[in-house]
Amino acid sequence: MSIWTARWFRYAILSLAFAITLGIALVWTDQTRCDPWPPDPSLPRANISDPDVNATTLEIRQQAQLATLEQFEVFIGFRFTDIVKESGITFLHQPVDDPRRLAKAVHYDHGTGLAAADVDGDGLLDIYFVNQLGPNQLWKNLGEGRFKDITADAGVAVPGVVKVSASFADIGNTGHPDLYVTTVRGGNRLFRNDGHGHFTDVSKDSGVDYVGHSSGAVFFDYDNDGFLDLFLVNVGKYTTDQRGCGGYYVGRRDAFLGHFHPELTEHSRLYRNLGNYRFADATEAVGLPPAVPPASGTFPSWSGDATFADLTGTGYPSLYVLNMQGQDHYYENQQGKRFVDKTLQYFPKTPFGSMGIKIFDWDNNGLMDVFVTDMHSDMLVAPSLPQDEKRKLSIPADTLNRFGATGLTLMFGNAFYQNLGNGRFEEISDRIGAENLWPWGVSVGDLNADGWDDLFISSGMNGPFPYTVNSVLLNNRGKKFLDAEFILGVEPRRNGRTVVPWYELNCTLRFFHRGPCYGRLGWVTVMGTASTSSSAIVDLNNDGALDIVTNDFGSEPMVLLSNLARRNAIHWVKINLEGTRSNRQGLGAMVRVMAGGNTYSKYNDGKSGYLSQSALPLYFGLGDAAKIDRIEVRWPSGTRQVVSSGLSLNSTLSVVEPP
DSSP, rough: OOOHHHHHHHHHHHHHHHHHHHHHHHHHHHHHHHOOOOOOOTTTTESSSSSHHHHHHHEEEEHHHHGGGGGOOOOOOOOOEEEEHHHOOOOOOOOOSSSTTTOSSGGGGGOEEEEEEESSSSSOOEEEEEOOOOEEEEOOOOEETTTEEOHHHHTTTOOOOOOEEEEEEETTTSSSEEEEEEESSSOOOEEEOOOOSSEEEEEEHHHHOOSBBEEEEEEEEETSSSOOEEEEOOOOEEEEEHHHHHHHEEEOTGGGGGGOGGGGGOOEEEEEEETEEEEEEEETTTTTTOOOSSSSOOOOOOSOEEEOOOOSSSSSSEEEEETTTTTEEEEETTTTTTEEEEEHHOOSSSTEEEEEEEEEEESSSOOEEEEEEEHHHHSSOOSSSSGGGGSOOOOHHHHHHHOOOOOSSSSSSSSEEEEEETTEEEHHHHHTTTOOEEEEEEEEETTTSSOEEEEEEEEEBTHHHHHHHOEEEEOOOOSSEEOOOTTTTTTSSSGGGGGEEEEEEEEETTTTTTTTTTTTEEEEEEEEEEEEEEEEEEEESSSSOOOEEETTSSSOOOOEOOOOHSSSSEEEEEEEEEEESTTTTTTTTEEEETTEEEEEEEEEEOOOOOTTTSSEEEEOOOOOOOOOEEEEEETTOOOOEESSSSOOOEEEEEEOOOO
């Protein structure tokens, strides 16, 4: 070998080493850099999942749904239109890196909630969006579908921590909705409302500034003393002490096996309202035990949300607590003094992966039914065809064993418990069409004002998973729920979009890799699947028709405005409750409206969607009723009230509890 050949060979080796070092540095920088949010729209775009498959699925679904038009016995001649761009709302959900760039299976991928309430007393419902890394935002309703960002003036951004859920509740019985926000290890926040939409942080002195892996928050008066208490739902210790981009706590790689480790248990808490915005932990005092399945082992429950209701007519609200990977828990309230686990008595089989819940009267027989959505069963064995999504799954035993579950007390899919009276419930979800794929939470409301409550189920997994539709299930007069998201314009999404900008990726050394970088050099914006985490059903423009607002994972929300009031002569009434002996908001009251020979019943729980809430007023669609005969209210105090005068159709009525 000549000296020149040796030199060139040495230079080649050094150049190759330099290139490899540079490549490693570039890849390392790619893995550790904090992306701008949202990703740069000028970069080339690459899809994580195949958009053609998703588009084909949507077309098949749409045609199949349109073929069912003759089955509907209810009005379907109206549509929803997404007006988020016209509304002025610019909120953008900013996820942490775990479920986004790192595609890690951890509880951050559950998204965040939203809440609606009239924060300033102007008669219009305002919207509060919950973020993960970015600030939360409060949008003032200006009417006619327009909104204004008042977050800074209101003082409720909650910067610097990862947020999860929000609840408006009149904690001080002042007539103004206060605000409670849960976080992941950032300390939960309680804000006092001055009645004009300005909030003061009173977390430090409240006793409810819990620091941990909090999720849903349920306000209810468990002892009927006239003050709203708080049930705080905690998931479990699913994070490490390592910090990621934006300061979030990086999730454990085995997060969804956390229930195998007792030391990671983080029990939910019950706080009793002492008045003057002070609370005391009453969990042990009322006998709420560690959440352990009563008949299926010793694994603790990892819960994301809960709700309350008086299902058996005792006069006291009981708790239904969801379990993400195992049996749910129903704690019966014993005269406001203790809670007793009655799960096996009332609900011997519950969904394996419960995520959302709503209690309502689906068939107008005056009894409250229970609907529970199941996300994690679908994540284990996802149906391959749309028609398979409408029935329960069969999960292989070895798959269940990996999660410490059995089929003895579990079902694998949504659960719809029809209340048969006398403490008896029958699970009928498959029979009535209440199954769907990858559901988070459920919002309930009479979308066509015919007197039968309908369902909006926020659905879908983000990132590399196939696109899944949000489900709209119209109540076909108490006989069955019929799929209607394509009929009503909720699907396909605005401009048929099924993917959103997800993160930026350096493809310099990934040119030949399968996946987003194949055939590409330089930086690209990777596109991920669009999905909706949470929702609320409210009348945004006070036209008497219910609208839908969502909080979507990693993108802007949807503001789905209904044109029902322009397409049909609807009859309705809204009812604002004002407690005197009971809590001012009337949470826990049972309200019945008699009109047109029918009785319509609603339990005032304030819940709407996963991690979310839509506050008063209660909305009743009245079908063809020409007048309202009377309204009956059973207040939490035990007072029974009948109102039979001043009952105008298509109006908002205030019902004040007798002193």
